Amino acid sequence: MEKQNNLSENQTLITKTTVPTLPEIKPSETKALAAKTSVTKTPVTKTPVTKTPITKTPVTKTPVTKRRETKLSVAKPFAQRGLMVSYTNLYLEARLRYNELLSIKNSKEAALDKAPPGKIHVSKTSHGVQYYLRNESTEKSGKYIHKSEKTLITKYLQKSYDEKILKLVTVESASLKKLLFKTENVITTIQNVYSDSPTEVKELIIPIDISDEDYSQKWLNIPYEGKVIPDYLPFFETKRKERVRSKSELNIANALADKEIPYKYECPLRLSNGAIIYPDFTVLDVKRRRVMYWEHRGMMDDKEYAKNSVQRLKTMMGEGIFVGEKLIITEETSTSPLGTNEINAIIKKFFS
Known part of the structure; x- marks a missing residue:
């Protein structure tokens, strides 16, 4: 609303200042004045229409074509490309960790098969630590084991430790197995985008990842x-x-x-x-x-x-x-x- 008010005020000012300066127009001069008026309006209307599209066209198109030419001309040869998506350090570390967990899991299961029956209960007292052997997990008390029986205590303590570790390792290995399975599926899908392409297409694109077979063959073909x-x-x-x-x-x-x-x-x-x-x-x-x-x-x-x-x-x-x-x-x-x-x-x- 403020803009409309200002505009009307400006228009009023223009009419007030210009009207007194115009000479009195006679009927015989009407045609000549109309001709002069049309001549002065022509350059004002044509100039912006013809120049505006000409200046915009080269600005938008020229840099796009140059960038494409540059990328194609400096494409690196195969030997310099870092095709590392599928086997990054993170993936390899996860796979290494999974194999380590499986090894630990197998060793702990074998050790527990040879462990003596029963469980050890450790009780902390003001006089130190005391050990009790429980034959059932629900048993509240247990048979006291004297500290002199160090070999027996060690076996049961190791058994207790192995049982706890086995549970944790089983959970972690199961999680890693799911992660690796999903990751390998994604890797295969990415690799197949290149592998399934025609030979003519393969020669013109730079993939982020390719299959082991394609990678080996490209290297051997050098x-x-x-x-x-x-x-x-x-x-x-x-x-x-x-x-x-x-x-x-x-x-x-x-x-x-x-x-x-x-x-x-x-x-x-x-x-x-x-x-x-x-x-x-x-x-x-x-x-x-x-x-x-x-x-x-x-x-x-x-x-x-x-x-x-x-x-x-x-x-x-x-x-x-x-x-x-x-x-x-x-x-x-x-x-x-x-x-x-x-x-x-x-x-x-x-x-x-």
């Missing part, structure tokens, strides 16, 4: 040129028809292949200084989405060979490749060969 072992040198042929240099390397390669763990033999690794080395095995840890290196030292009783092996280890550590994290080292001498049991134990430790 070409490389390893060292060539000529015919005049001794070699062993793996199950995958690869040439390797020793019997132990043959056992390592076949063990990895048997467990369907992706690997590349003597795949070149470029160092930060530009030099290239050829680790014996470059192995893909599919579950943790990481690459590991397996170096086998087969002649550690040779001084020069051992010296070079130490220098090679220092070189790899300088690149951030440390034993137990990204690097596995196995050794043998002419009198102490590497056994298949050791190989299988290492594979279980790092890739299961």
Whole structure:
């Protein structure tokens, strides 16, 4: 209402100030005045209509197309993508915790099967702690156990502790089992979005997560040129028809292949200084989405060979490749060969 009042007042002021200044219009001048009036109104009405859409069009469309072109042009290659949704540290820790709980549960159940019958009751008095053996849980008193019977007291105290722990472990493991089941279902659904896409689509998108099979295949499809072992040198042929240099390397390669763990033999690794080395095995840890290196030292009783092996280890550590994290080292001498049991134990430790 205030705006309407102000507007009417302004209009009144305008008419009062402009009317006295206008000359008297004669009938013969009416047409000329009308023509002048129409000429002055034309630029006022056309100017905002024609200019407004022209200025808005490039402002809204131009940045959108540029952003899309930038994203497509700088798409990172597969080796640099962090496809870690399915096996994050949180998921792996939950799965590790679940396995630990199952192990504890099994051990406590086995221990309780061997425990003596009855329950121990602990009574705190002003003179210290007293122990009573109850054959029934409803029994209020019980048979007093003298402190000198330490072995018997220890067995019943351990039994009481194991029973409490077993209940808690059972509850936690059941909760984790449900959580892992739901999580794995979601993971599978996310992975299938990529897996179920046509090949042409897969080549154009960057997924946040893919299945183990797709991940392994993409890594194996990356070409490389390893060292060539000529015919005049001794070699062993793996199950995958690869040439390797020793019997132990043959056992390592076949063990990895048997467990369907992706690997590349003597795949070149470029160092930060530009030099290239050829680790014996470059192995893909599919579950943790990481690459590991397996170096086998087969002649550690040779001084020069051992010296070079130490220098090679220092070189790899300088690149951030440390034993137990990204690097596995196995050794043998002419009198102490590497056994298949050791190989299988290492594979279980790092890739299961």
